[in-house]
Amino acid sequence: MNGVRHLYVHLPFCAHRCGYCDFVTAVGRRDQHAAYVDAVLRELEEERHVLADPLDTVFLGGGTPTFTALPELVRLLEALPPAGEVTVEANPETVTPELARALQASGVTRVSLGAQSFRPHLLGVLERGARPEDVRRAFAHLRDAGFDNLSLDLIYGIPGQTVADLEADLADAIALGPDHLSCYELEAKPGTRFTHAWGDELARQAEAMEDYFERVVAVLTEHGYRWYETANFCREGKRALHNLGYWLGRDYLGVGLGAVSTIATERRRNTPRLARYLAGDYEREIEELDDDTRARERVMLGLRLDDPLPIAGLEHALDPAGLARVEQLGLAERGDDTLTLTQRGRYLGGAVTAALLG
Ligand SMILES: C[S@@+](CC[C@H](N)C(=O)[O-])C[C@H]1O[C@@H](n2cnc3c(N)ncnc32)[C@H](O)[C@@H]1O
Numbered sequence: 221m222n223g224v225r226h227l228y229v230h231l232p233f234c235a236h237r238c239g240y241c242d243f244v245t246a247v248g249r250r251d252q253h254a255a256y257v258d259a260v261l262r263e264l265e266e267e268r269h270v271l272a273d274p275l276d277t278v279f280l281g282g283g284t285p286t287f288t289a290l291p292e293l294v295r296l297l298e299a300l301p302p303a304g305e306v307t308v309e310a311n312p313e314t315v316t317p318e319l320a321r322a323l324q325a326s327g328v329t330r331v332s333l334g335a336q337s338f339r340p341h342l343l344g345v346l347e348r349g350a351r352p353e354d355v356r357r358a359f360a361h362l363r364d365a366g367f368d369n370l371s372l373d374l375i376y377g378i379p380g381q382t383v384a385d386l387e388a389d390l391a392d393a394i395a396l397g398p399d400h401l402s403c404y405e406l407e408a409k410p411g412t413r414f415t416h417a418w419g420d421e422l423a424r425q426a427e428a429m430e431d432y433f434e435r436v437v438a439v440l441t442e443h444g445y446r447w448y449e450t451a452n453f454c455r456e457g458k459r460a461l462h463n464l465g466y467w468l469g470r471d472y473l474g475v476g477l478g479a480v481s482t483i484a485t486e487r488r489r490n491t492p493r494l495a496r497y498l499a500g501d502y503e504r505e506i507e508e509l510d511d512d513t514r515a516r517e518r519v520m521l522g523l524r525l526d527d528p529l530p531i532a533g534l535e536h537a538l539d540p541a542g543l544a545r546v547e548q549l550g551l552a553e554r555g556d557d558t559l560t561l562t563q564r565g566r567y568l569g570g571a572v573t574a575a576l577l578g
């Protein structure tokens with residue numbers, strides 16, 4: 221088999237562990253960055269036979285990929301197979317002119333910058349290392365280095381964030397002219413320090429979040445961004461092709477600590493334990509995906525997009541009574557063998573999908 225066209229590479233190192241984050245991360249460990257890149261390249265070599273040549277997309281996510289020692293990050297990038305889109309996630313405070321130029325010279329085509337907010341007090345609540353001016357400076361360094369595909373991540377629903385704060389964040393983000401924006405509602409991840417401190421507050425404000433979400437969509441679409449996925453917005457031609465692969469149910473290979481792969485009927489997850497991974501023991505958790513599970517995932521992910529979901533072959537996953545109800549309420553529309561959520565349906569998102577799946 222050599223048809224997998226999407227590759228994810230996990231780089232777990234971060235300067236600090238933000239209280240709200242439950243990604244697989246490791247703080248500091250500068251002395252292990254080289255060994256980690258060696259381990260990733262070893263794993264990739266073992267798995268290379270499943271990959272198409274060339275690939276459509278590569279995504280380096282984290283952790284903070286740009287916290288990885290720069291010579292090691294460059295060595296990794298230069299050893300990766302070629303792809304049409306190569307994205308790297310970056311934290312603003314790590315982006316120097318030198319890093320921006322090195323990414324550009326190593327074949328990176330797209331950078332996704334974790335801004336989260338431009339309000340200093342809200343960045344404080346999130347324990348972010350970057351100040352608003354760091355985000356602006358990072359963005360300018362990346363543009364100066366020649367990047368024409370830059371994305372910003374924003375988080376809304378931060379405790380203490382007013383509607384005026386949200387509107388100011390959106391205005392500040394738009395003022396930078398990003399090609400793509402991801403706007404996530406702050407999630408209380410079980411077991412995190414943040415959930416311990418703020419979980420009750422997030423539960424209290426949950427209802428208000430529907431309005432915040434609608435505000436995000438209204439402001440960004442008024443400014444010419446396409447709301448192409450529940451939490452993602454882009455300028456014409458600038459969809460995130462790697463993530464689009466996930467939403468379209470394509471196969472992907474993930475390498476690195478805790479990385480997930482889905483290939484044909486198998487999903488597997490690498491060990492999240494750094495020492496094991498460095499020793500070349502991937503200790504994979506394997507899950508067999510039956511037809512029904514794959515079809516339900518296709519519906520859940522596919523309906524996040526604004527493009528119609530082709531439903532041929534997925535009918536068995538849809539509950540006829542749920543479908544009729546959702547159509548009657550004007551939350552979804554059926555075309556010739558397709559299903560699309562209406563604007564109202566997209567605001568309600570998961571609840572509509574749950575009704576459709578029965
Ligand atoms: C892999 S993460 C981190 C990327 C990068 N290290 C950073 O912190 O900016 C990618 C994105 O997920 C989002 N995210 C992380 N934890 C979240 C949470 N608990 N709720 C909502 N969004 C979250 C953030 O917007 C973040 O930029």
Ligand code: SF4
Nearest residue numbers: 234237238241282283
């Ligand atoms: S920098 Fe990003 S990946 Fe690292 S702990 Fe913070 S949110 Fe998580």
